[in-house]
Amino acid sequence: MKKSERVLSNNLYLLRAEKRWTQKYVAEQLGVTRQTIHSLEASKYNPSLMLAFEISQLYRKRIDEIFSYEKKGERGG
Known part of the structure; x- marks a missing residue:
């Protein structure tokens, strides 16, 4: 299978929502930007x-x- 036929996906939004954390909070904890x-x-x-x-x-x-x-x-797609 070609590399281009596979993708890295995640459930980061759901995990963050479960904890009721903001993107800003997560970014600060990880030392990265909110973007x-x-x-x-x-x-x-x-x-x-x-x-x-x-x-x-x-x-x-x-x-x-x-x-x-x-x-x-x-x-899901």
Whole structure:
């Protein structure tokens, strides 16, 4: 399968909403900008491995509970 046929998706928006955190709060905790959090939630930006680990620690979830690497269109589309 070609790389272009797979995408990295996440459930960051839902996790943040469950905790009632703002994008600004999450950004401050991770040391990034609010725009970075927005881009991550919209799947417009893929995090570095280091940032992915930091996100998993913040939410107290495994990386594979937050991010998934799947075929385009598999996730509700």
